[in-house]
Amino acid sequence: MTLSILIFLPIAFMILVALLPSSLNHTFKYITLAVSIVQLIIAGFMYTHFNHSLPGVFNEQTFQFVEKHSWINLNLGTLGKLQIQYFLGVDGISIGLLILSAFVMAIAALASWEIKTNEKGYFCLFLLLNAAIMGVFSALDFFLFYIFYELMLLPLYFLIGIWGGARREYASIKFFLYTLLGSVFMLLVIIGLYFSVKDPVTGAHTFDMLSMMNPANYVQGSVFDIHSSTLLFGVSPRLLAFAVLFIAFAIKVPIVPLHTWLPDAHVEAPTPISIILAGVLLKIGGYGIIRICMGIFPDGAIYFSWVIGLIGVVSIIYGAMSALAASDLKRLIAYSSVSHMGFVLLGIASLTVEGISGAMFQMISHGVLSSMLFFLVGVIYNRVHDRDIANFRGLYSQMPTYSVFVFIAFFASLGLPGFSAFIAEAFSLIGAFNSNSIPRWMAVVGAVGILLGAAYFLWTLQRMFFGKTRFKGGEEWQSQLSDVNTREIIALSPMAVVALVLGIMPFLFFDMSNSAMVELVNSTLKSGSLHLETLSKLLN
Amino acid sequence: MQVESIKLIETQHITTVIGAALGALLLPLLSFLIIGFIKPRKSDWLSIFFSFVSFLLSVYCFINTWNSEIHHFTWQWLNTGVIKLNAGIKIDNLSSLMLVLVTLITTLVLIYSTEYMKGEKYYNRYFAHLSLFMFSMLGVVLADSLLLIYIFWELVGFSSYLLIGFWFDRDSAAAANKKAFIVNRIGDIAFFVGIMILFTQFRTLDLSALFGTAGKAGLIQQSVVENGMWKFVDVFGQAKTLDSWMLTAAGLCIFAGAVAKSAQFPLHVWLPDAMEGPTSVSSLIHAATMVAAGVYLTARVYPLFNPDALTVIASIGAFTAFMAATIALTQNDLKKVLAYSTISQLGFMIAALGIGAWQAALFHLVTHAFFKCLLFLGAGSVIHQLHHVQHKHHLDFDPQDMRLMGGLRKQMPVTYLVLLVASLSLAGLPLFSGFLSKDLILIGAWSGEKPGSTIVAVLLSVTSALTAFYIFRMIFKVFWAENRLQKTVENIDVSVHESGKSMTIPMVVLAIFSLFAAFSINPLHGTHSWIYEGLIVPLNSFSPKIQYMEFAESWVPIITVVLAVAMILVARFAYYKQKMTFLSKQSFLYKFSYNAWYFDKLYNSVIVKSVVLLANSIRWFDTNIVDGFVNGTASVVQSLSAIVDWIDRNIVDGFVNGIAALAGRLGNLIRGFQTGRVQQYMALGVFGLILIIVLSYIF
Amino acid sequence: MLNGIPLEHFVIVSAVLFSAGLFSVLSRKNAIMILIGIELMINAGILNLVVFGAFDKQKNEGQVFALFAIVLAAAGVAVALAIILNVYRQFKTVEPNQVEEMKY
Structure with a gap:
């Protein structure tokens, strides 16, 4: 429940802020700050209850604070069953970022004192953004991840576009389009993965990231199956998918030359949004590369x-x-x-x-x-x-x-x-x-x-x-x-x-993430080089 | 001293000696924090007290460890499974000596500063920053691993940045501290690369593990170079092989850190500018301690250097010593003379390390720390008094300009005397400490057997002669002849008086340490001094230990002293009697020396300008090409959509509208017939009838 | 028959008469003159009827139709005159060119 509370607390208060009359304008910032502080306390609770020895990364059993409910189940007849889960959990990779997000959101809430116009709209969007960020770092179902990922864009677009500086419209559109460009291609890969992966338990196609990380769950002959020799545009579809996902996340990081949205967005955004952009948003790129690109396509990471x-x-x-x-x-x-x-x-x-x-x-x-x-x-x-x-x-x-x-x-x-x-x-x-x-x-x-x-x-x-x-x-x-x-x-x-x-005292962080890092690197190197070997054999 | 008699104590608990060292290390930090956060009123005496306690603790450590024990305390700082990093304290002869040196000089300088800095707006901040510096410097000295040294190394640079920029509202100070930090950063980056090479190969950065301790060989000494390959075993016992140039590279990278910190060519340019800081800061940081850290580091990692690296080190040291001495000859700014002198003397130490005279280098480090600190404090005393004069009479002159001084020896007798002692020590005359250490370096240089070592020896000897000349040029210009300032302002009394006790007492203490007696009973030869014997040369498997040749041992000191005395006489002749001039101010050599070999100009126009140019072109590239591409794509998409829009409006919609328009036109046309005129209708009817008839007739 | 005057001559006269009437109808500005033109055209038709009746030896149906047509024409003229009268009352003119209400 902890993660759900973390995600839905801001949403609940967003509704509250939306319902309160505008005459209570001056209270909104206190509400937002209070929400952030409660989140920070929850994050602190998670930090103290986090078991350092469990690696997470690939194995659902070693994830912590797991919540897994089936969410959308559709029988598509001959196409099989559609299975989308409400699947949350943290491990050594995400816990640090989750705590960081709670911290940065609290700082950003304090910085929001400077907002003097249309407070209601601002704080509603702010809280929505908060929820989406928490969701991104805790979602383990790719579909759910994607929803949160896209959900972040919407409030940000308005927060920059309405409360920003002189060239805010230009900046917000540029930011929006850049990110969307990446995520559209990401969606293609998600769909490809969905058709390639089956849940070992239910036998249905699934968006579960952890299932995607296990090569045994791939349907034989599917696009992303490591034993399949099909080529897309003359390259291995797995490598292509890695590249596409990498670019999608790397835009967020950002990388040169896909970085020019960043100076504009940062400069034009109001201070709290700049703080969130730099403090949290950029990290989603890095997080995505580590968790998703490396986790699902270790061969690409090596290649x-x-x-x-x-x-x-x-x-x-x-x-x-x-x-x-x-x-x-x-x-x-x-x-x-x-x-x-x-x-x-x-x-x-x-x-x-x-x-x-x-x-x-x-x-x-x-x-x-x-x-x-x-x-x-x-x-x-x-x-x-x-x-x-x-x-x-x-x-x-x-x-x-x-x-x-x-x-x-x-x-x-x-x-x-x-x-x-x-x-x-x-x-x-x-x-x-x-x-x-x-x-x-x-x-x-x-x-x-x-x-x-x-x-x-x-x-x-x-x-x-x-x-x-x-x-x-x-x-x-x-x-x-x-x-x-x-x-x-x-x-x-x-x-x-x-x-x-x-x-x-860097060990405060390293202790927490170390087992996950060891697991991630070892298995990436191992299965990645294995996959690449298989691939080169198939191609020759 | 027999290495075997020293006991090695490895511990993970805080023993009394370790506790004392920790206390000596942390007290200055505490002083910094208290002054920074609590802002007590007596911050000066607080920091002096803390620093003095720190000094006493250092003495305790020194007494308990010198030539008897090596204490090594480690504590696991970071263990990420793959990376284990320890933090700890290592107290051997070298570090306990440095510990005492640093705390003693810092305490003296702090006492001196209470008068020197009196009335400054940020008086308290000065003591806070100086305490921070002391903490960092002690950290460098006590650290037991290269990473820890690096950490404190950078902190030293940071506190030096703060202190150089103490008068931050002066533009020149603001530029100088930036320059100092960035130039030091260049060395730090190289140092860090060296650390990376060692860490990735040996998987440890512990000094004892890498370089050995108490006569035991470390991993570096155990490694061998065979057939161009460097073979070694890492800390986990795994055998590894690398190209042997990596060994040279590792050594030179770490040495590059020392080059920056100790202001060696080509990274020496920051030190003269660093004189923008208060003189007391210059004396402590930029003469006695921080700049010596480079020498200390080079000495610490000494076993890492193979003959190639040592050749580079010796060349750089000798060249720097010579170059800086030639620059010091013509400077008019009192502090600039001393700054270049410092660079020159550090060059001596570095060269000594390069030729294998490890003990002599560190011995010189210690003696130099005292007399150079004294030189700066004495100069500070002069500047301070002139500054008072300037203030009192609202005059506009540069209180550091030697051209405006002269004849001060009567007015400031104590300052004159201590400066004379320090200068004699620097010039290397017998009975003074500088003689002991410098001669050992020169003897070592002349005993070298490698080809090319003669060049180093000649350079160092020439430098030694030049040193005597420029320092006595300063003495004669400042204290002898007549007061030249008085000539410019004839109706005002510009006479100065001696500085107060808080300034003179520390100077006298330092002057005592500039005499031979503090170091050796024999005033004429340094090999029997207790420091020289106590500093045990680390094993170096890559290059042999230096052997002093008897011939050099007997002749070099004599020639050096004769040269020095001759130079002093020449200086007296030229600057006191003023019967002799050398180069005209227009001559190239004078300008070359006066402008410090044009290094600043060269760096400015070649490196700084090109970096700025590159940065600007990248900005241009970013806004015009990268962003231009993005915006270009946007406008291409926009124009595409404009075309589609046009097509949509004119062709697709045009077709639909065209049909409607056709119907309308047709209707309009036909409406024309409907005139309402009966006769016309009829006429048309008839005409139509006729037409039909005719047509039906035809077809 | 009919003193040997051939049928064609009658038809020609009738056609001329019709044409004159038609011309009058199309070109005159005065409604009365138009009416007269109409009468001429009707009479041309009646003339034809009479002539064809004369050539019809058995039944003389042409004469009957002629009489019938004359009566109708008379009635038509009466109606037309009444309309003209009313038009005049309405528009204060009998010129059809100026009475353009019909186009609406």
């Missing part, structure tokens, strides 16, 4: 590891370079996200336990740090409605406490040891360096990305925070740029603390 690694490295360097050239602070941070998420891909491509653990840890760490960064941008944007780096100077003297938080966030992001990003990047790089599937130079080039990270963050510090205080808006800005208030400190401190705690 394409070189390409994925290359994409990761290119994203790291390209994102960092773009950030270096950015003149808008929010755009800089958006590009730094591209760069940081490149480490996730690099770690995944390594196909080593260190690498993938590093990738997972990078997602958690980046979730916290990018939320903090976007929150910090929101602070000055709220005050003067400007965030051009060139328009600020000597902010340190003007807003000392704020600057301390910026210092922490910047240095944590550029990988200062003691903060989470360092551990994450170190593990990803060590994994990549140690990998048999990708060449060593990728790790070395990835390390250069850390250097560039220092360059753009420090340059920003130099330009915006040091020197004599001078603002574009002159005296007016000087009076408006007050230091952070209590609410902002309450929101910022937990993020700084979490980044620090995870940096000093």
Whole structure:
């Protein structure tokens, strides 16, 4: 029940908010915050009750907090039976992200204080988004996953399109179309998988992800059967399906060159939505690649590891370079996200336990740090409605406490040891360096990305925070740029603390995910290479 | 010292020695946190107290471990099944020596700072940051694994960033701290790559396991290079083989970290700029401790270097020493002279490591830490007083410019004396500590047997002579001749007075440590000094230990001293008597030296500009090509749909509408006949009838 | 018969008469003149009837029809005149060109 509560609590309160009269406008934010805090408490409960020794990943028995109910059962006559389940559960891969989501949603709720127009609509959509995110991370039925996945898009589209900045319509449409492009193809693969896989118990076709991960459940001669020698467009359908799913999720991550929705969406979105986008949405890409792409098509993961690694490295360097050239602070941070998420891909491509653990840890760490960064941008944007780096100077003297938080966030992001990003990047790089599937130079080039990270963050510090205080808006800005208030400190401190705690005690996370990672990597390597062997035999 | 007599204590419990070391490590952190969060009023004395306690604990560790025990405390930090990482403390002779050195100098500098930094707006923050630095530096010294060293290594860089940018509202300081951090980051990245190479191969980063301890060979020493292959066993006992260039690469990568931190060519450019920080910071961080961390690291991982790597190290060290000394000759900024001097001396240490004079390098590290710290503090004392003058009379001049100084020895006798001691020590004259260590390096360099080692030896000897010259140029310019500032402002009294006790006492203490007696009973030869004997050269299976040649041992010191004295006399002649000039300021060599061999310009125009250019072109690429492609696709789709729309409206709908329009037109046409005129109807009727008749007649 | 005047001549006269009537009907502007033209056309028809009756030796049916037609024509003229009178009352004119109500 825990997961259902986590998912449906926001929906229940969404209905409540929708029903309450608009005269109670000012209470909506408190309701939303309360919901997020309750979710955070539930997540904390799950963390303490999570059994570290159960690996999950492939075996339903070792998943935790499982809920499995049959949902849609249709007898299609000669086509067999349609079986869609309401199947939720968490393991070492998803638990961290689930807790992160609850955390980020609470921060985003605190950041939503800045929303002053049409609160009812905003908070309804916000709660709906919250539910969808929780659903994505806990769904184990592919159909259910897809529903939650698409359900996220709808509120986001409106949240960016209505409450966003100057070019909000352009940004929201771009974001929507990009994601939809990926998910449409994903749907094709889902249908293909559905026709290829049968539930071993009921014998019906199923959307159950865990059944899809077991090659024994594939119908002989079906499209995705590993023993089938049918080719689609001259390539193995399994490899093609991996590529399609990978692109669908990689758009979310995002990867260069499919990244341009991100700076626009992040820049135009209101602060809380930027926080959610960077803190949670990007992680769905990485999560999908690890859980679904690797889990269902391990052969593809091995076959394409070189390409994925290359994409990761290119994203790291390209994102960092773009950030270096950015003149808008929010755009800089958006590009730094591209760069940081490149480490996730690099770690995944390594196909080593260190690498993938590093990738997972990078997602958690980046979730916290990018939320903090976007929150910090929101602070000055709220005050003067400007965030051009060139328009600020000597902010340190003007807003000392704020600057301390910026210092922490910047240095944590550029990988200062003691903060989470360092551990994450170190593990990803060590994994990549140690990998048999990708060449060593990728790790070395990835390390250069850390250097560039220092360059753009420090340059920003130099330009915006040091020197004599001078603002574009002159005296007016000087009076408006007050230091952070209590609410902002309450929101910022937990993020700084979490980044620090995870940096000093990374085992808090690694202990939780380790058995899942070992299981995932071992079996991916084993069954993946087996499949590839079968494939090459079939093709010769 | 006999290696065998040292007891190795591996522990997972906190013993008293470990506890003392932990206390010494954590007290500065505590001080940082207290000042940062609680903001007490007496933050200066709080940090001094903590640092002094830390010093006492270090002394306790030192007494209990020096030449008797090695303590190694480990604690499992991270165990993910596949990766096991330990965190721990290792106290051997080297680290306990460094521990005392760092805590002692930090305490002295903190005391000095109470006066030097008085009246600063962010006075408390200064002490907080200095405490953070002390914590990081002690971490580097105590860490038992490369990863832990790396972590504290970066923290050292971070606290140095904070301290260089202490006067953050100065643009030059804001640029300098960024430069320092980024240049250091370049080295850190290489260091990290080196760590990756070692970790992925040996599966451990523990210093003792890798490099051995107390005479035991570590995994590195056990490995062999055969037929171009590097064969070794990892920590799990698995035999592995790699190309032997990986060994060189691992060594050089880690060394690159040291190059950045110790400001060696080609990553030395940050240190002169780092002088933007307060002088007390420069003395502690950029002269005595942090920059020495690179030497310390190189010494720690020494067994990793094969002859190729050592050749590179020696060349870089010798070249840096020479280059920085030539630059120091012409600088007018008091602190810049000392900064380049520091680079030069660090080059000495690095070169010493490269030629195999491991003990001499670390010995020089210790002696240099004292006298260079003293030089900076003395310079700070001068600058501080001139700053007061500047403030008092609202004058506009640069208090660090030596061209405006002169004749200060009467006004600041203590400062003059301690600076003289430090300078003599730096110049390497007998009876001073610098002589002991530097001569050992030079003897080692001249004893080298490898081809090319003569070049290193010549470079170092020349540097040694240049050192005596530039440091006495400074002494004569600042303290002798007449006050040149007085000449520019004739009606104002610009005389200065001696600094207060909080500044002079630490300087005097440091001056005592710049004399030979602190290190050796024999003032003329360093091999019998207790530090030299206590520092045990780690085993290096890849390159042989250095043997001092007797010939060099007897002749090198004499020649060096003679050269140094000659240089001092020349400097006196030129800058006190002012009867001699060397190069005109227009000559190329002068400009070349004055502009620090144009490295800054070169890096700016080649590296920085090209990175910025690349970044801008990527931005252009991003907005115009990548996004252009996306937007282009969008507009292609839009125009396609416009075409479809046109077709829809004009052709598909046009067909339907066309039929309707045809019916309408026809109706309109026929309506024309309906005029309502009876006669017309009739006429038509008749005409029609006739037509029918005619037609029926025809067909 | 009929003094040897052949049938064709009568038919020609009748046709001329009809044509004159038709011309009058189509070209005159005055309704009365149109009516007169109609009368001419009717009379051309009656003439034909009479002539054909004369050539019909057995029954003289033509004469009977002629008489009948004359009566009808007279009645028609009466009706037509009445209509013209009413039209005049309505439109204050007897020119059919100006009476265009019929097209609606």
